Amino acid sequence: MTTAERPAASAPHGRYPTERVPAHARDLHLTDSVRSARDDARAQGGQSGEWMPYLPASGSPYRPPGVDPAALVWAETVAPGGYTHKALARGTRLRFDDPTGDACAHLLLFNALEPVERLNVADTLKIPWQAYLGENHPLLSGDGRVLAVVSDDSSGRHDAFCGTSTDAWNERKYGDARPEGPAPSGRGLFLKAAAKHGLGRRDLPPGVSFFQGVRVGADGTLGWRGSAGPGTHVELVAEMPLLVLVANVAHPLDPRPDYVVGPLRVHAWRGAPTGPDEPRFTATPELHRAYLNTVDYCEARGL
């Protein structure tokens, strides 16, 4: 019965110095007793990798310019095909960086205190009378409030039409959608991120994505425009306590046959929500009323 099956390609997280898992990987480890296994495990500490969270966040090697390290509350590089999630205080600044031009930050936002309140993409486009996300564009909930606002944007290539990929889409496009595989769907990753906050399938609304642009043609055609190149960023202000889910996966309309997505950097730091004296607060009548609703909710809750 013993056979040697065709092995799948191996890319073991760069763990091994050679290209493949050694035929006798066990030879690299001494793990024949609890004590030796413990020593083996502990010897692995202190390494860094291409994608990882940086703790404490103040020690991030990629701290955004001008940000006080002591104010950082989140610093992480999300792997291609990876996801992350965090609950953030009201006022927190959240920044995504695309170092390679191939990141695609799919985003879902919830009111962290009452997650039934969540991103409403239709309102996010309809209320501001604008289809394309950019500076001062609010990310609105279905309850008439500003969950977050885009406070800075050096990319201009974003999308609020296509949402994220599903298993069915990726299976058709790549022949694979397994969350542990080479072509995970955004929804599959959001499900795992949501689960870690007690949320499930019905809690995942349509989302937005940053860094891979889509434009609507005159006939309605959704045209993928790709990224603005390496080194762009988007910054948000959390106007409410936020639960943030991020999936870094290929955009559904990415025309490349390969599943190409680059690492995504995430930083967040303490700050204040947009205040009534700031021009953004009253920039448009709709935004003004959305901010009044938001402040009303937050003040009643003692936030």
Place this chain on the structure above:
Amino acid sequence: MATTRTGNTPVTFPTASGGTVASTVPVGAVHAPGSPLDRGASLVEGAVVLDDTVAPNAPWSAVVRRGHVLTIVDVGGNQSADCLLYDADDPEERYSVPDTLAWQGNAYVRTGTVLRSNEGRALMTVVANEIDRQDTIGGACGKESNTLRYGHHVMFQHGCRENFLAEAGRRGLGVRDLVSNLNWFMNVPVEADGALGIVDGMSAPGRRVAVRADRDVLVLVSNCPQMNNPCNDFNPTPLRMLVVDPAAVAGGTRSAAAAGTLGGTA
């Protein structure tokens, strides 16, 4: 097939649909070329109800009907099969490590171990086992707990908790339904001074364990992707999941062996 990653250069992987895709995603490692694999056979006689192969790194689930026997084959040897059990009709009743251990008065799982629920009742029973002892102390690996064990650089490696969450989600279950689990073919000794940890396994290609369902049971399995400790021999291999109905032996007659092993289960 290039396997070196530099920047955003895609690497070619086999797909679930049988093709290939080039991808920049850092997926988990699988067994080295030439690893010996033995797919074995069911440990008890019966009509085959299900015969699945679980790829390295992948999750799996199935409902095993009352009286049916699930044989898990450690195809490549020392491959941890992290496993959770639920009453198929009432998943709030689920596998319980302390109930299983306290009822039998022993910390290890062997032939005869009744796998009990959080209500103290039998979900499944180990009816045959080809390694010295099976583990239910060591729990499942996960992205988050891996950072405690090995460092933050492993955060984006795949883990069993990820598999459990993904597969549980397909069954209408979620994070609240994940509890401490079984680890078939994993070796977690408790030494005399209390030292406890995962050490080199005692299994080998083709070794098996067989569990009989004492009621309709939802079985969730994660084929463990861990590459930082010996629970998979640093060489993740497939698992074979074989379910047979011993009461319906092909040909219509129950063999004496099967009847003896499974007497009184109807």
